[in-house]
Amino acid sequence: MIYSNVFLLLKKKYLYEWKQYTQHTFVKKLISNRLLEEKFFNYLKQDYLFLIQFSKAWSLAVIKSDNLKEMKICANTVNGLINFEMDLHIKLCKEYGISNKELFNTEEKNKNIAYSRYVLESGYSGDFLDLITPLIPCVIGYAEIGNNIKNYKPSNLMYKTWIQTYSGEEYQKISKSVGRLFDNAVLNRLGKNFYRTRKWKSIQKKFKTAIILEIDFWEMALE
Amino acid sequence: MIYSNVFLLLKKKYLYEWKQYTQHTFVKKLISNRLLEEKFFNYLKQDYLFLIQFSKAWSLAVIKSDNLKEMKICANTVNGLINFEMDLHIKLCKEYGISNKELFNTEEKNKNIAYSRYVLESGYSGDFLDLITPLIPCVIGYAEIGNNIKNYKPSNLMYKTWIQTYSGEEYQKISKSVGRLFDNAVLNRLGKNFYRTRKWKSIQKKFKTAIILEIDFWEMALE
Amino acid sequence: MIYSNVFLLLKKKYLYEWKQYTQHTFVKKLISNRLLEEKFFNYLKQDYLFLIQFSKAWSLAVIKSDNLKEMKICANTVNGLINFEMDLHIKLCKEYGISNKELFNTEEKNKNIAYSRYVLESGYSGDFLDLITPLIPCVIGYAEIGNNIKNYKPSNLMYKTWIQTYSGEEYQKISKSVGRLFDNAVLNRLGKNFYRTRKWKSIQKKFKTAIILEIDFWEMALE
Amino acid sequence: MIYSNVFLLLKKKYLYEWKQYTQHTFVKKLISNRLLEEKFFNYLKQDYLFLIQFSKAWSLAVIKSDNLKEMKICANTVNGLINFEMDLHIKLCKEYGISNKELFNTEEKNKNIAYSRYVLESGYSGDFLDLITPLIPCVIGYAEIGNNIKNYKPSNLMYKTWIQTYSGEEYQKISKSVGRLFDNAVLNRLGKNFYRTRKWKSIQKKFKTAIILEIDFWEMALE
Numbered sequence: 001m002i003y004s005n006v007f008l009l010l011k012k013k014y015l016y017e018w019k020q021y022t023q024h025t026f027v028k029k030l031i032s033n034r035l036l037e038e039k040f041f042n043y044l045k046q047d048y049l050f051l052i053q054f055s056k057a058w059s060l061a062v063i064k065s066d067n068l069k070e071m072k073i074c075a076n077t078v079n080g081l082i083n084f085e086m087d088l089h090i091k092l093c094k095e096y097g098i099s100n101k102e103l104f105n106t107e108e109k110n111k112n113i114a115y116s117r118y119v120l121e122s123g124y125s126g127d128f129l130d131l132i133t134p135l136i137p138c139v140i141g142y143a144e145i146g147n148n149i150k151n152y153k154p155s156n157l158m159y160k161t162w163i164q165t166y167s168g169e170e171y172q173k174i175s176k177s178v179g180r181l182f183d184n185a186v187l188n189r190l191g192k193n194f195y196r197t198r199k200w201k202s203i204q205k206k207f208k209t210a211i212i213l214e215i216d217f218w219e220m221a222l223e
Numbered sequence: 224m225i226y227s228n229v230f231l232l233l234k235k236k237y238l239y240e241w242k243q244y245t246q247h248t249f250v251k252k253l254i255s256n257r258l259l260e261e262k263f264f265n266y267l268k269q270d271y272l273f274l275i276q277f278s279k280a281w282s283l284a285v286i287k288s289d290n291l292k293e294m295k296i297c298a299n300t301v302n303g304l305i306n307f308e309m310d311l312h313i314k315l316c317k318e319y320g321i322s323n324k325e326l327f328n329t330e331e332k333n334k335n336i337a338y339s340r341y342v343l344e345s346g347y348s349g350d351f352l353d354l355i356t357p358l359i360p361c362v363i364g365y366a367e368i369g370n371n372i373k374n375y376k377p378s379n380l381m382y383k384t385w386i387q388t389y390s391g392e393e394y395q396k397i398s399k400s401v402g403r404l405f406d407n408a409v410l411n412r413l414g415k416n417f418y419r420t421r422k423w424k425s426i427q428k429k430f431k432t433a434i435i436l437e438i439d440f441w442e443m444a445l446e
Numbered sequence: 447m448i449y450s451n452v453f454l455l456l457k458k459k460y461l462y463e464w465k466q467y468t469q470h471t472f473v474k475k476l477i478s479n480r481l482l483e484e485k486f487f488n489y490l491k492q493d494y495l496f497l498i499q500f501s502k503a504w505s506l507a508v509i510k511s512d513n514l515k516e517m518k519i520c521a522n523t524v525n526g527l528i529n530f531e532m533d534l535h536i537k538l539c540k541e542y543g544i545s546n547k548e549l550f551n552t553e554e555k556n557k558n559i560a561y562s563r564y565v566l567e568s569g570y571s572g573d574f575l576d577l578i579t580p581l582i583p584c585v586i587g588y589a590e591i592g593n594n595i596k597n598y599k600p601s602n603l604m605y606k607t608w609i610q611t612y613s614g615e616e617y618q619k620i621s622k623s624v625g626r627l628f629d630n631a632v633l634n635r636l637g638k639n640f641y642r643t644r645k646w647k648s649i650q651k652k653f654k655t656a657i658i659l660e661i662d663f664w665e666m667a668l669e
Numbered sequence: 670m671i672y673s674n675v676f677l678l679l680k681k682k683y684l685y686e687w688k689q690y691t692q693h694t695f696v697k698k699l700i701s702n703r704l705l706e707e708k709f710f711n712y713l714k715q716d717y718l719f720l721i722q723f724s725k726a727w728s729l730a731v732i733k734s735d736n737l738k739e740m741k742i743c744a745n746t747v748n749g750l751i752n753f754e755m756d757l758h759i760k761l762c763k764e765y766g767i768s769n770k771e772l773f774n775t776e777e778k779n780k781n782i783a784y785s786r787y788v789l790e791s792g793y794s795g796d797f798l799d800l801i802t803p804l805i806p807c808v809i810g811y812a813e814i815g816n817n818i819k820n821y822k823p824s825n826l827m828y829k830t831w832i833q834t835y836s837g838e839e840y841q842k843i844s845k846s847v848g849r850l851f852d853n854a855v856l857n858r859l860g861k862n863f864y865r866t867r868k869w870k871s872i873q874k875k876f877k878t879a880i881i882l883e884i885d886f887w888e889m890a891l892e
Contacts, residue, residue, distance in 0.1 A: 055294065056571075059285035062278065062301065063343075063794055066871075068309065071278065075305045078285065082298045086291065110662050113655070114560035120286075121563040124570040125502075125732055127796040189867060198858060209559070216556050279794075286571055289648075333885050336878070337783035344786040347793040348509055348725075350573040412644060421635060425512075432782070439779050501740065505731035508724065508747065509789075514755065517724065521751045524731065528744045532737065566732075 001147050001172075003140045004179030006186045009195065010136070010207045017211045021137065022145050026218040030159045031152035040158060041098060043221035045106040048089055050217075053116035055081040057123060057135060064128040066188070073181050080174070096158055111220035115213035122206060129189060132182055133203050134210035141214060142166050143175030224370050224395075226363045227402030229409045232418065233359070233430045240434045244360065245368050249441040253382045254375035263381060264321060266444035268329040271312055273440075276339035278304040280346060280358060287351040289411070296404050303397070319381055334443035338436035345429060352412060355405055356426050357433035364437060365389045366398030447593050447618075449586045450625030452632045455641065456582070456653045463657045467583065468591050472664040476605045477598035486604060487544060489667035491552040494535055496663075499562035501527040503569060503581060510574040512634070519627050526620070542604055557666035561659035568652060575635060578628055579649050580656035587660060588612050589621030670816050670841075672809045673848030675855045678864065679805070679876045686880045690806065691814050695887040699828045700821035709827060710767060712890035714775040717758055719886075722785035724750040726792060726804060733797040735857070742850050749843070765827055780889035784882035791875060798858060801851055802872050803879035810883060811835045812844030 002008065011018050026043070029035035058081060061074040093103050115138075123131030146166025154160055165171060190197045225231065234241050249266070252258035281304060284297040316326050338361075346354030369389025377383055388394060413420045448454065457464050472489070475481035504527060507520040539549050561584075569577030592612025600606055611617060636643045671677065680687050695712070698704035727750060730743040762772050784807075792800030815835025823829055834840060859866045 052291070052294075055298070056286040059282045059298070059301070062282035062305075068275070068305075071275075072305055075278070075282070075301050078282070078298050079302045082285075082291075082295055108655070110557070110560050110659055113564050113659070114556050117563035117567040118559050121566045121570065124567065124793075127799075130796075191866065197860065209554070213556055213559070331878070333783050333882055334779070336787050336882070337779050340786035340790040341782050343790045344793070347570075347790065350576075353573075414643065420637065432777075436779055436782070498737070498740075501744070502732040505728045505744070505747070508728035508751075514721070514751075517721075518751055521724070521728070521747050524728070524744050525748045528731075528737075528741055 001144070002179075003143060003175050004136070004183050006183050006194075007136055007140050007179055010204060013204060014208050014211055017208060017215070018137075018141075021211050021215045021218070022141055022148065024215060024218040026221055027145055027149065030162065031149045031154060033154035033156055033159065035156075035159065037156070037158070039221050041096070042223075044089075044093055044096070045098060045103060046109055046112045046217075046220060048086075048093065048103055049106060049108045050112055050116055051081060051086055051089060053120065054135075054138070055086070057116070057119050057131065060120065060123045061128065061131055061135075064123060064131055066128065070128070070181065070185065073177065077174075077178070092161070109220050111213075111216040115210070115217055118209065118213055127189075128185055129199065129203060130206065132185060133206045134213075136178070136182055137207065137210040137214050139178045140175050141211075143172055146171060224367070225402075226366060226398050227359070227406050229406050229417075230359055230363050230402055233427060236427060237431050237434055240431060240438070241360075241364075244434050244438045244441070245364055245371065247438065247441040249444055250368055250372065253385065254372045254377060256377035256379055256382065258379075258382065260379070260381070262444050264319070265446075267312075267316055267319070268321060268326060269332055269335045269440075269443060271309075271316065271326055272329060272331045273335055273339055274304060274309055274312060276343065277358075277361070278309070280339070280342050280354065283343065283346045284351065284354055284358075287346060287354055289351065293351070293404065293408065296400065300397075300401070315384070332443050334436075334439040338433070338440055341432065341436055350412075351408055352422065352426060353429065355408060356429045357436075359401070359405055360430065360433040360437050362401045363398050364434075366395055369394060447590070448625075449589060449621050450582070450629050452629050452640075453582055453586050453625055456650060459650060460654050460657055463654060463661070464583075464587075467657050467661045467664070468587055468594065470661065470664040472667055473591055473595065476608065477595045477600060479600035479602055479605065481602075481605065483602070483604070485667050487542070488669075490535075490539055490542070491544060491549060492555055492558045492663075492666060494532075494539065494549055495552060495554045496558055496562055497527060497532055497535060499566065500581075500584070501532070503562070503565050503577065506566065506569045507574065507577055507581075510569060510577055512574060516574070516627065516631065519623065523620075523624070538607070555666050557659075557662040561656070561663055564655065564659055573635075574631055575645065575649060576652065578631060579652045580659075582624070582628055583653065583656040583660050585624045586621050587657075589618055592617060670813070671848075672812060672844050673805070673852050675852050675863075676805055676809055676848055679873060682873060683877050683880055686877060686884070687806075687810075690880050690884045690887070691810055691817065693884065693887040695890055696814055696818065699831065700818045700823060702823035702825055702828065704825075704828065706825070706827070708890050710765070711892075713758075713762055713765070714767060714772060715778055715781045715886075715889060717755075717762065717772055718775060718777045719781055719785055720750060720755055720758060722789065723804075723807070724755070726785070726788050726800065729789065729792045730797065730800055730804075733792060733800055735797065739797070739850065739854065742846065746843075746847070761830070778889050780882075780885040784879070784886055787878065787882055796858075797854055798868065798872060799875065801854060802875045803882075805847070805851055806876065806879045806883050808847045809844050810880075812841055815840060 026035065026039070030040070055078055058074050058077045062071050062078065065071040065074060090100065090103065094100065119131065119134045122134055143166065146163065146168070149163055150167035152163060154163070186194050186203075190199055194200055249258065249262070253263070278301055281297050281300045285294050285301065288294040288297060313323065313326065317323065342354065342357045345357055366389065369386065369391070372386055373390035375386060377386070409417050409426075413422055417423055472481065472485070476486070501524055504520050504523045508517050508524065511517040511520060536546065536549065540546065565577065565580045568580055589612065592609065592614070595609055596613035598609060600609070632640050632649075636645055640646055695704065695708070699709070724747055727743050727746045731740050731747065734740040734743060759769065759772065763769065788800065788803045791803055812835065815832065815837070818832055819836035821832060823832070855863050855872075859868055863869055
């Protein structure tokens with residue numbers, strides 16, 4: 001499954017960290033049905049708060065876009081997140097026994113703040129690539145995790161649903177589209193020899209930082 | 224036709240400027256079929272560039288939102304603009320003989336830059352109200368103009384279509400929804416006695432500046 | 447020692463968290479000379495990276511200012527940070543055996559990222575108060591800590607210097623000036639009854655979040 | 670007088686517009702003592718408002734900087750503007766009979782708004798180069814104008830002072846320092862073959878737009 005060529009390069013460079021993230025204990029416990037529900041609820045509630053900031057990051061990407069095509073892809077992502085994913089998330093939480101009140105009053109934990117604000121600030125202070133790069137480990141990481149674990153069938157229906165969501169056709173499609181957006185954004189801005197530019201160094205650094213912040217996001221859920 | 228109560232207050236305060244804007248020679252010539260097509264084409268081409276910045280301003284409003292409800296309204300506006308209005312605009316221009324190439328290569332004129340960048344900068348440097356306030360004269364102004372001139376039937380089909388667009392049900396509905404967003408945003412942030420707050424002074428000033436920049440937008444088309 | 451009246455209100459509301467922060471084990475160990483030098487070096491290196499983001503936050507405050515007086519205070523803070531504090535920090539580190547190379551290549555830890563990016567993003571997405579509020583626990587917190595521990599004289603010269611810096615006249619003066627800036631900014635924007643406004647709620651929340659992120663900053667040093 | 674090599678390239682490409690700007694009627698009238706004082710006062714009052722936004726633009730440049738060296742140069746510029754130039758400007762205006770009250774209540778004209786907000790928005794939405802590029806025609810343009818007209822001695826003391834300010838050693842020095850900052854920023858980010866990158870195209874476009882907005886700034890004073 002190839003989501004993006006530029007992503008592949010970055011993943012290879014930080015393979016150690018990438019595995020720590022995509023093969024995290026949280027995921028291992030989830031697929032083998034050993035994850036305490038309480039930890040999964042932690043995750044779901046923090047993820048709700050993350051989705052809000054994530055939608056804002058994609059809205060910022062509309063502004064940072066260079067052309068109408070980029071604007072469209074980013075705006076569609078915002079639309080999907082705010083009008084579908086958010087509602088689905090709220091609905092699922094309710095089904096699982098997390099009331100709206102509990103969900104909406106969840107306090108954002110530091111490790112959640114760290115990742116989302118890192119992305120947003122990188123976007124505000126930088127350009128389109130500074131914003132998109134640290135989003136990639138999230139978008140494509142979840143797609144890869146979903147694909148890795150698609151054959152696991154934990155008895156806990158919540159975990160099964162989670163696996164189906166991220167391994168499912170729709171999410172895989174979105175991730176490939178974001179991967180293409182990333183590839184094109186890099187090529188259009190930095191050219192074919194992008195890996196020789198100075199910007200590439202800062203892209204690499206931001207990609208790595210984002211992975212490490214994502215690892216902490218799993219840690220947070222298990223705490 | 225009441226679009227927004229807060230807007231009404233602002234309009235009354237700057238009624239002189241408001242009339243200069245909404246009853247501008249450009250509009251008068253258009254409804255009486257005396258507008259040179261060349262001027263209308265000027266307008267259409269600059270308006271295309273404006274729509275891009277306008278979509279970015281609404282994307283910024285998603286980020287500056289305080290709650291999910293505001294985020295949804297702003298995201299829906301972005302979606303409508305980028306996925307429908309932009310395409311419609313391009314299509315109409317083509318029908319009228321403005322090729323895509325000509326449209327996409329149009330140079331943004333200073334008076335166009337002035338308004339859109341004023342709005343965006345006010346949003347970046349300020350809060351939700353600093354961003355929405357200077358957008359109101361545009362959104363509701365066009366609705367009011369449309370409503371004022373809905374019974375005019377210039378023989379030029381381009382002008383007829385323009386009148387129908389802004390007097391039409393869909394645009395009127397959008398404007399009322401933006402008007403409600405504005406009213407609620409002011410009440411939620413500044414309270415019932417908003418007109419006594421210091422923020423109200425800067426809102427008034429920004430509203431007035433936006434009207435004056437809108438007047439220059441018409442002027443630009445006639446130059 | 448009263449740095450700011452608005453700050454006092456906020457401190458009282460979150461006194462439990464405030465004590466966790468200002469009386470943190472890191473500080474207790476430092477004053478009693480029990481802090482491992484290795485932990486202090488951790489702190490110094492991360493603090494260098496923090497100072498860069500901190501200077502950027504104060505630069506953003508210049509842009510978010512409402513008047514020339516606010517602009518001046520913020521610009522002077524930037525100037526002090528970039529032209530004096532940064533150089534002093536680099537010089538001290540060198541004296542303590544942390545080479546420039548080691549200092550400049552330090553990797554920013556997640557708990558460092560969390561606080562600085564929270565502040566910057568809050569500033570970018572919000573107004574002057576959204577930016578200044580989460581800076582207050584840092585600026586005034588260190589002044590209060592300095593004042594609390596001014597009579598301790600650990601034998602380790604590095605720790606003695608640290609105490610002298612934050613309890614010293616110059617830093618105390620800066621903190622009071624920032625405290626006044628905060629008081630005036632709140633009064634000018636929200637009025638005398640600021641504690642009844644909706645904005646006050648979000649100011650409280652941001653103040654609390656900033657304290658909790660500051661606690662994690664000490665934790666990070668001890669890890 | 671060479672202020673910057675990158676600037677020279679840009680100037681050559683837009684020499685026609687550059688001459689319209691640097692040899693504008695406003696300047697010609699000023700050096701030959703034919704400028705109506707009323708027009709000069711227009712200019713001074715608008716320039717005061719511009720200086721505020723200009724200081725904010727340089728503050729934004731601190732945030733958008735890639736390294737400590739860039740941060741220092743930009744912070745020093747902010748410091749010079751806010752703590753010296755602004756005060757000097759206010760003092761000069763007073764000497765010339767423009768009271769503080771009149772100065773502080775000046776309404777920002779559209780052509781003033783257009784340039785400053787274009788720069789700020791370009792900076793917010795883009796990176797360091799997107800911000801610095803449209804500032805260059807202002808900073809170096811005035812230095813070049815000053816140098817061009819340094820031997821003119823209009824009898825009106827206000828005009829003489831104006832010529833001395835921009836042809837004077839201090840302003841020339843600042844401009845060269847900003848020119849070097851620009852050269853280094855381009856080389857560090859885009860490499861030696863910067864003129865072959867895609868970014869160079871957008872830099873050129875922004876430089877040209879800024880010149881055209883500067884021309885309108887003179888026009889505004891003469892209106």
